[in-house]
Structure formats: structure tokens, C-alpha cells
Amino acid sequence: MSNVDSAATERVSAVYDDFGRRWAHGTSPLYEDWACGIARHPDLCARIAALPRRLQQPNLLFAASRWAGCALEPSESWIRWLRSAWDDVIAIATERSVQTNEPNRCATLLPVLSRLDGPVALLETGTAAGLCLFPDHYSVDYAAPSGPRRVDPHGGATSFALACEVDADASVPERMPDVVWRRGIDLDPIDATDDDAIAWLANLVWPGPDHDARVERLRGAAAIVGAAPPRIEPGDIIDLVTPVAAEAPREATLVIFHSAVLLYLDAEARRRFADTVMGLSARLDRPVLWLSNETAGTLPEIDARVPAGLAVDHRFVQTVDAVPVALAGQHGAVYETSAFRGA
Structure with missing residues (x-):
């Protein structure tokens, strides 16, 4: 050495x-x-x-x-x-590679997605097997201040449920979003029907009692996604986000989203990605919403809008169009908006 x-x-x-x-x-x-x-x-x-x-x-x-x-x-x-x-x-x-595809993160996407009017088109950058492209297909148990609340897909309850604790009743979705189009981009897409690939994803789940339920949820989500796999474009998210986004139906609200993806890019690539996504609406001549779950330290303009002294360990800073709106647990177990209310 x-x-x-x-x-x-x-x-x-x-x-x-x-x-x-x-x-x-x-x-x-x-x-x-x-x-x-x-x-x-x-x-x-x-x-x-x-x-x-x-x-x-x-x-x-x-x-x-x-x-x-x-x-x-x-x-x-x-x-x-x-x-x-x-x-x-x-x-x-x-x-192999680290492609932690945690479906429980969908519980922290739904508070935003469920409040969008009309049909929704989802484009996930860094999608792995696409398990987070189906937030409307999983039951979710929310622990809210007023008590437990269950949100089920339109087709009925699933055999497993995501779980998330929220600090405001208003964060619990009243309904599932109407998702009419789903697409992903990933350097190395994963086939949800590939047993070896799903076994590797399960192997990436950390050991410990806080994580035991994650393996069951991952396998349950993989079975749902494998029944109707989404189209995942292989390639670089910066290069492909614009042409893939251009294919989304114009009558739907287009949402570009990702969780724990930008931390794997260097600072220059993060900047290019952020600038590209923020310019999509003008280039495509349509509304585009950017929903991001990333760690603090990813983009300086977002860090500057996080309240000083706020504890962000084990949390993503969730942003909508680069504006922080919540802290989201890295594996979707918590969703906290109190620090950003009225900001």
C-alpha cells in the first residue's frame, strides 16, 4: 500500500x-x-x-x-x-453495486403526490428495480398524532404494509394519487423478476431489529412490481432525464423524483442535474414538479434553507422544487414537517 x-x-x-x-x-x-x-x-x-x-x-x-x-x-x-x-x-x-431500493420511502412521497390534482406521471432517476415507482400500489400504516391511520390502494389492501410515523395529521394522505405513467432511469436497472437481483437487494438491507421488516416489504413490493414491470431506461440520469421526461403524457402532472441518489454524484454532477431538472419546465413547455429526498450537504442552496441547528441524522431533507418541506427518514419510517411549517 x-x-x-x-x-x-x-x-x-x-x-x-x-x-x-x-x-x-x-x-x-x-x-x-x-x-x-x-x-x-x-x-x-x-x-x-x-x-x-x-x-x-x-x-x-x-x-x-x-x-x-x-x-x-x-x-x-x-x-x-x-x-x-x-x-x-x-x-x-x-x-455488484449499492442500489438500496426501499419501497417504504413511498410512504414519505405520498404526502406530496396525493395532493396533486388530476393524473400523475412519475419519472424516477436512480430507480434500481422500480419499487418506488408504485407508491399507489402499497398499503401504508401511518402513525399520526391523532392515532393510527391506514391508506390502501384503490384495488384493496396489500398483504404487507409500509409503515411511517408522521408529526402532523395533515401529512396523512386522504387518497392515493392517480398515476397514469411510470418510467425510470438507472445506470444498471434491476429486473424485479430476477430472484438473484432481488436477493442482492435484500442482502443490502442492514442487519438489526429496526430493519427486519424491510426485507418482507422489499420482497412483497418486488412481487407487485414484477407482475407489471415498469420501463427503466439504462443510462446516466443527467443525459436521459430530458428525453425521457418529454415522453410523459401532457395531460398528467409530471413529477421527477429520487431518494438517496445525488450523494453518489460529485458536486459538479449534482449541480448539472439540479440545473437540468429545474430547467425542464421551460424546455418542455409544461409544468414539472421536482420531488427530492437527499441528505443534507447535497446542494448548498437547499442547505441554506434548512433551519440552523436542525438535527438531520438518519433523515433526508425532502424538497419540492428545491424548497425544503419535510425531513424524511432514510428508510421511510418517519416524516416530519414541523420545522418547515410557515417557513
Whole structure:
């Protein structure tokens, strides 16, 4: 690892420490232990720093380890195993990618989508298997201040339900949106009928009691989507968003949406994507709504509109046309608007 400088090693250590202490803490004790364990081993951080950036992600390294058959053991034992299985783990990581397709995020999209009048056209950028392109097809149990509320699809309740806690009764949808067109864009689309691909998505779900229900929801959503798979265009979201959006029916409200996608782009690419989407309405001569769930730090103009001191750990900042409207749990478990009411 002589070609890896100390700054690169320290950067990887900081990334893993932050992942453990800020993102996994309180939601996946095992991943918190693994990430913080990696951060304490300079030789492993140097190994990771020598990899292409895409392969340095904690999510990918951990999922590849599990796919290779590691035991879900404390970091001391797991790191010994990782050293011995390093080549196999990196080979898996090289062939696979992080495409966490969490259908429960639909519960945090519905408060906005359900209030749109008339038919809706959905275009998801970074869609993976398209599980979030069907927010109107899943039952949702909302825990509201006034008590539990259930919202079902027009065709009736599903065998599983999404779950979300909201801090305002007004956030609970009164109805499902009338979605008449769905399309996705992804560098590496996933076939919802491919058992191996869905097994990898399930493997990407973090271990821990907070996440156990996510695997059941993912498989249930994959069965629904697999019965009528959406069209997913393979390619770069910046290059394709305009031509694909141009195909949406003009009588429908076009919604461009994404969750946890822009963090995988560099700052320049994020800027290009944001400028492209914000200019779509003028280029297509039609109304376009941009609905985004991304982490703080993604775009500076959005960060500037988030109240100072607001805790955003384990939360996306949800924006509508680049205006923050809520905090949304990274896996859709909570939806909070209180900090933005009247802003």
C-alpha cells in the first residue's frame, strides 16, 4: 500500500467512523461496530483507499462480506475474517453495486403526490428495480398524532404494509394519487423478476431489529412490481432525464423524483442535474414538479434553507422544487414537517 498516502487513509477512516457513529448508530448496532472497527485499523483503511472510489463505500463492503458468507459477528471477529476473504469480497463488490431500493420511502412521497390534482406521471432517476415507482400500489400504516391511520390502494389492501410515523395529521394522505405513467432511469436497472437481483437487494438491507421488516416489504413490493414491470431506461440520469421526461403524457402532472441518489454524484454532477431538472419546465413547455429526498450537504442552496441547528441524522431533507418541506427518514419510517411549517 505504499502508493496510498496518509491523507487518503485518514479520509477512509473518517468516512467509516462517520458512517458508524452518525448513520448506523441507533439503527444497526452491528454495522456501527463494523464501521468503527474498520476506522481503527489503518492497514485496512489503506487497503480500502487503494480501491476505486465506488468500492470504498461501507454499504458495499459490508453487503459483499455478507454475500461471501461471513457471520454476523462483532468487528474483532469479522475483521479477522475480512482479512482472509479480502479477494473474494472485493470481487463481489466489483460485480455488484449499492442500489438500496426501499419501497417504504413511498410512504414519505405520498404526502406530496396525493395532493396533486388530476393524473400523475412519475419519472424516477436512480430507480434500481422500480419499487418506488408504485407508491399507489402499497398499503401504508401511518402513525399520526391523532392515532393510527391506514391508506390502501384503490384495488384493496396489500398483504404487507409500509409503515411511517408522521408529526402532523395533515401529512396523512386522504387518497392515493392517480398515476397514469411510470418510467425510470438507472445506470444498471434491476429486473424485479430476477430472484438473484432481488436477493442482492435484500442482502443490502442492514442487519438489526429496526430493519427486519424491510426485507418482507422489499420482497412483497418486488412481487407487485414484477407482475407489471415498469420501463427503466439504462443510462446516466443527467443525459436521459430530458428525453425521457418529454415522453410523459401532457395531460398528467409530471413529477421527477429520487431518494438517496445525488450523494453518489460529485458536486459538479449534482449541480448539472439540479440545473437540468429545474430547467425542464421551460424546455418542455409544461409544468414539472421536482420531488427530492437527499441528505443534507447535497446542494448548498437547499442547505441554506434548512433551519440552523436542525438535527438531520438518519433523515433526508425532502424538497419540492428545491424548497425544503419535510425531513424524511432514510428508510421511510418517519416524516416530519414541523420545522418547515410557515417557513
